[in-house]
Structures are given as C-alpha cells and as structure tokens.
Amino acid sequence: xxxxxxxxxxxxxxxxxxxxxxxxxxxxxxxxxxxxxxxxxxxxxxxxxxxxxxxxxxxxxxxxxxxxxxxxxxxxxxxxxxxxxxxxxxxxxxxxxxxxxxxxxxxxxx
Amino acid sequence: xxxxxxxxxxxxxxxxxxxxxxxxxxxxxxxxxxxxxxxxxxxxxxxxxxxxxxxxxxxxxxxxxxxxxxxxxxxxxxxxxxxxxxxxxxxxxxxxxxxxxxxxxxxxxxxxxxx
Numbered sequence: 001x002x003x004x005x006x007x008x009x010x011x012x013x014x015x016x017x018x019x020x021x022x023x024x025x026x027x028x029x030x031x032x033x034x035x036x037x038x039x040x041x042x043x044x045x046x047x048x049x050x051x052x053x054x055x056x057x058x059x060x061x062x063x064x065x066x067x068x069x070x071x072x073x074x075x076x077x078x079x080x081x082x083x084x085x086x087x088x089x090x091x092x093x094x095x096x097x098x099x100x101x102x103x104x105x106x107x108x109x110x
Numbered sequence: 111x112x113x114x115x116x117x118x119x120x121x122x123x124x125x126x127x128x129x130x131x132x133x134x135x136x137x138x139x140x141x142x143x144x145x146x147x148x149x150x151x152x153x154x155x156x157x158x159x160x161x162x163x164x165x166x167x168x169x170x171x172x173x174x175x176x177x178x179x180x181x182x183x184x185x186x187x188x189x190x191x192x193x194x195x196x197x198x199x200x201x202x203x204x205x206x207x208x209x210x211x212x213x214x215x216x217x218x219x220x221x222x223x224x225x
Contacts, residue, residue, distance in 0.1 A: 098155065
C-alpha cells in the first residue's frame, strides 16, 4: 500500500536557525513527490514537484531533495512567515490521486 | 479572484441530515478533486473528475457520499444521513490537463460540523 510518513510532527525554530523536514515514502512506482504548504484554516498551497532520485528544487529559503525512499525539505535561515504546516504527498504511476502525509507543523520564533 | 471557490465555508448540521457542498474550479481546469481533512491529518482523497467524468473514487468512501460535475464546470459533493464521523474540512482542488497532475490548486475548504 502506498504510504507517506513525515517527521517530526512539530518543529520549533528560532528565526535564522536552519533545519530539515523528512518525508519517507513507499509507492508502487513513483510518478511524482509533492510538497505543499498549509496555513491554518486554508487549503494547501503547492510548492514543489520532484520526479526522480537526485532531483532538487529551490524556492526562496526552501530546498527540496529526493532519494529513492525519502525526500527532505531544507529550510535555510527561516523567518516567522515560514511558520505553517508542510505536507508531503506522493502520486503513483497508476493513478492521479495524491497520498498525503500528516504534515510537519513548523513554528519560527523571532 | 480566479482561484478555486467553495461554498459554504462552514456548515453545522444535526446527525442524520443531508448536506451539499459546491466547488467552482479555476476556469478551464479540466480536473477537479475532492479531499477530506481532519484535524492533525493530511488531506485524504475522496474522488476526482476529468471534465464531467468521475474517473476515480476512494474505496473508503461510503455510499452516503456522492459527487457530481454535470457540465464539467462546478462540482457538488453530497453527504446523506450525516454522522459525527463526517465532521471534517472538505477540500476541493483543480488542475489543468497536463503532465504535472499532482500540482493542485486548492480552495479554502468547507468545514462540516455534525452535532
């Protein structure tokens, strides 16, 4: 069964303190791995798509990487506005649906 | 605003009542998805449409749930005989037809509370 596990569940960082979020996955043929950001009371907002091991994508202070078993979302010098829940999802070759993890709730303090 | 629109944003109902949610996707987006999200969990896939055709439906979806997209534009999700376990945020998302079918544009959701 396709599955996504994210860790840690919650992360508290001081502004400027870099860290990484982990997404471990099992899928029967990976079509793509996706990172989304979700603010409280809002729908998820797309960040990145990764298709194959070794691929990397960057956007401002965020960088996503992919291996055959996991993905990392690296946050460099975070700011309070980066506080949100970060969701990882996988899509198998045989379907168009996304399987989401439970997310990592990030809080960045000034 | 040309984003995904959902209505109502909040719905409180009594157990056993029927509820219906509406989703207006981004215009010209062929694909429309419904997900459900409970507190502390990630979104859970319910069903999706390509134009007016319902192409996939979750095995976990009770027969009390039905979704339609009659003209390939807006969609409705109806829950019959609601139960307390149906309380959740119901998220709609759309995407254009293309290679990157995992890049979804989500609405702000319809929050259902069943008393």
